[in-house]
Amino acid sequence: MTDLLDFYIDGAWVRPDSQVIEAVIDPSSEQVVARIILGNERDVNRAVAAAKAAFASFSATTPEQRIELLERIIDGYQRRSEALALAVHQEMGAPLSLARTAHVPAGLGHLVRALEVLKHYPFETMLGSSRVMREPIGVCGLITPWNWPLNQLTCKVAPALAVGCTVVLKPSERAPLSALIFAEILHEAGVPQGVFNVVNGDGPGVGTALSQHADIDMISFTGSTRAGIAVAKAAADTVKRVAQELGGKSANILLDDADLPSAVRHGVLGCMRNSGQSCNAPTRMLVPRALHAQVVAIACEVAAQVCFDDSRPATAIGPVANAMQFNRVQQLIEQALCEGALLVAGGTGRPDGVTTGFYVKPTIFADVEPHMSIAREEVFGPVLAIIPYDSEEQAVRIANDSVYGLSGYVTSSDRERARAIARQLRTGMVHLNGCKADQDAPFGGYKQSGNGREWGVFGFEEYLETKSVFGY
Structure with a gap:
C-alpha cells in the first residue's frame, strides 16, 4: 500500500x-x-x-x-x-x-x-x-x-x-x-x-x-x-x-443485409470492452425480428469466449471498477429478470470460478422490449440487450426513444443504407460498419x-x- x-x-x-x-x-x-x-x-x-x-x-x-x-x-x-x-x-x-x-x-x-x-x-x-x-x-x-x-x-x-x-x-x-x-x-x-x-x-x-x-x-x-x-x-x-x-444507452442497429457473424461479434465485444464501462458502448443491439434467433445464438457464442485472466486479450475483461458499481449492475440484472427479459447468457453473481474481485458475468438479454429498464437505463457493466424490430423505421424510433443521445452504430453491406439511418439518429456520433472512433472528430452527445x-x-x-x- x-x-x-x-x-x-x-x-x-x-x-x-x-x-x-x-x-x-x-x-x-x-x-x-x-x-x-x-x-x-x-x-x-x-x-x-x-x-x-x-x-x-x-x-x-x-x-x-x-x-x-x-x-x-x-x-x-x-x-x-x-x-x-x-x-x-x-x-x-x-x-x-x-x-x-x-x-x-x-x-x-x-x-x-x-x-x-x-x-x-x-x-x-x-x-x-x-x-x-x-x-x-x-x-x-x-x-x-x-x-x-x-x-x-x-x-x-x-x-x-x-x-x-x-x-x-x-x-x-x-x-x-x-x-x-x-x-x-x-x-x-x-x-x-x-x-x-x-x-x-x-x-x-x-x-x-x-x-x-x-x-x-x-x-x-x-x-x-x-x-x-x-x-x-x-x-x-x-x-x-x-x-x-x-451517460449513454447507444443503439447498435444491424440491418437485414449485415454480415451477422462479424457484426454480432463486433457488437458483443464492443459492449463488453472495458467491462462495459464506456459511456458510448453499444448496449442495445437492434436486430430484424426474422434474424433474432440467429443473432442470439452468435451473441451467446461470443460471450462464452470472454476471459477474465487476460489470457486472450481480444476477449479479456476485468472487473467493474468498484463495489458500488458491482452492486448496481447486479440490481439492474435482477430488475430485468423481474420485468420478463429473456436471459440467454450470464446473470447475477460472479463468473464461475471467480471468488474475489468485482467481476460481472458477460450477460445478454434477448427479446427485450423497448420499455424495459434494461433497454432504457445505463448499466455501465458487461450487459447487452437484444431488441427485435420489424422495419427500419421502427428501428430508428426505438433507437431515438431514449433520454440519451451519445452514440449510435449502424451495420449494413450497403453503405448508402447505413448513411441514411445515421442521418436519422439523434446522437452526437454514429459508427458505420464497425468503424472506430476518430480522435480528430468531435466527441459528445445530444439530449441528456x-x-x-x-x-x-x-x-x-x-x-x-x-x-x-x-x-x-
Missing part, C-alpha cells in the same frame, strides 16, 4: 488542509493499494488562487512556447507509459493488455492532437473590418471519471493548456493513481507554477466547491447524468461555461448525454472565448 496524501498545487506537492483519508481499492483483488486525502473547500480555494495568479502570464505565452511545452509533456508521457498502464490496471481494473493498448494510447492521442491543432490554429482572423480574436477562457475546473481515467484527463488538460488556460483537476477519488503520475509528468516537463493543479476529493466536497467557485471560468465534467445535473446547478449562480460528457464537444479542434475551442474588435 502507498500513501499519496499530498496535492499538487502551485508547482509543488503540498499537504492538504483536509485530513479525511480515503482508501483506493484494486477491484481485481479488493485490496487497498493506496490511500489519498479527500480535499475540502479550503484546498480548492488554494488551488484556484494559484491557477488564477498564473493565468495572466500563462495566457500571454506564445503558441510556440506552448508547443514546446506540449512536446515535453508528450515525451514524458511516453517514457512513463508502463507506469501509467500499471496505475490504470490497479485503480479501475482494466486488464493490462487493455491498459497498454487502449487506455494509455488514448491519452497520448489527445496530447498529440492538441499539439497538432495548436500548430495550425488561427487565434485571430479578419471579418470585414473587424478583428475576431479567440482567447483562453481562464481558470478551468476539470472533473474526470474512473472508467477511462487517462482518456478523460488528457482530452481536457491537453487543449486547456494548449490554448493558455490554467487548470484545477479533480480526478475520480476511486481512480486517482494515473492522474498523480500525470501531475509528475507535467511537473518534470516544466509546466509553470500554478498552471496545473490537482486536488483529490469526492463530488460533494471538491466537485461542488469547484463548480460554484466564482474564480473558476469553466467547468468540464465527465460522469453520470445525475452528477452532471448537480454540477450544472452548482455552476449556475456564477454563469460559468459548463461542458459535460454524460451532455453538451459541448471534446477531441480535436472542437474540443480545443471549448476552452476559448471569442472577442470582436470592431473597426480594427
Whole structure:
C-alpha cells in the first residue's frame, strides 16, 4: 500500500488542509493499494488562487512556447507509459493488455492532437473590418471519471493548456493513481507554477466547491447524468461555461443485409470492452425480428469466449471498477429478470470460478422490449440487450426513444443504407460498419448525454472565448 496524501498545487506537492483519508481499492483483488486525502473547500480555494495568479502570464505565452511545452509533456508521457498502464490496471481494473493498448494510447492521442491543432490554429482572423480574436477562457475546473481515467484527463488538460488556460483537476477519488503520475509528468516537463493543479476529493466536497467557485471560468465534467445535473446547478449562480460528457444507452442497429457473424461479434465485444464501462458502448443491439434467433445464438457464442485472466486479450475483461458499481449492475440484472427479459447468457453473481474481485458475468438479454429498464437505463457493466424490430423505421424510433443521445452504430453491406439511418439518429456520433472512433472528430452527445464537444479542434475551442474588435 502507498500513501499519496499530498496535492499538487502551485508547482509543488503540498499537504492538504483536509485530513479525511480515503482508501483506493484494486477491484481485481479488493485490496487497498493506496490511500489519498479527500480535499475540502479550503484546498480548492488554494488551488484556484494559484491557477488564477498564473493565468495572466500563462495566457500571454506564445503558441510556440506552448508547443514546446506540449512536446515535453508528450515525451514524458511516453517514457512513463508502463507506469501509467500499471496505475490504470490497479485503480479501475482494466486488464493490462487493455491498459497498454487502449487506455494509455488514448491519452497520448489527445496530447498529440492538441499539439497538432495548436500548430495550425488561427487565434485571430479578419471579418470585414473587424478583428475576431479567440482567447483562453481562464481558470478551468476539470472533473474526470474512473472508467477511462487517462482518456478523460488528457482530452481536457491537453487543449486547456494548449490554448493558455490554467487548470484545477479533480480526478475520480476511486481512480486517482494515473492522474498523480500525470501531475509528475507535467511537473518534470516544466509546466509553470500554478498552471496545473490537482486536488483529490469526492463530488460533494471538491466537485461542488469547484463548480460554484466564482474564480473558476469553466467547468468540464465527465460522469453520470445525475452528477452532471448537480454540477450544472452548482455552476449556475456564477454563469460559468459548463461542458459535460454524460451517460449513454447507444443503439447498435444491424440491418437485414449485415454480415451477422462479424457484426454480432463486433457488437458483443464492443459492449463488453472495458467491462462495459464506456459511456458510448453499444448496449442495445437492434436486430430484424426474422434474424433474432440467429443473432442470439452468435451473441451467446461470443460471450462464452470472454476471459477474465487476460489470457486472450481480444476477449479479456476485468472487473467493474468498484463495489458500488458491482452492486448496481447486479440490481439492474435482477430488475430485468423481474420485468420478463429473456436471459440467454450470464446473470447475477460472479463468473464461475471467480471468488474475489468485482467481476460481472458477460450477460445478454434477448427479446427485450423497448420499455424495459434494461433497454432504457445505463448499466455501465458487461450487459447487452437484444431488441427485435420489424422495419427500419421502427428501428430508428426505438433507437431515438431514449433520454440519451451519445452514440449510435449502424451495420449494413450497403453503405448508402447505413448513411441514411445515421442521418436519422439523434446522437452526437454514429459508427458505420464497425468503424472506430476518430480522435480528430468531435466527441459528445445530444439530449441528456451532455453538451459541448471534446477531441480535436472542437474540443480545443471549448476552452476559448471569442472577442470582436470592431473597426480594427
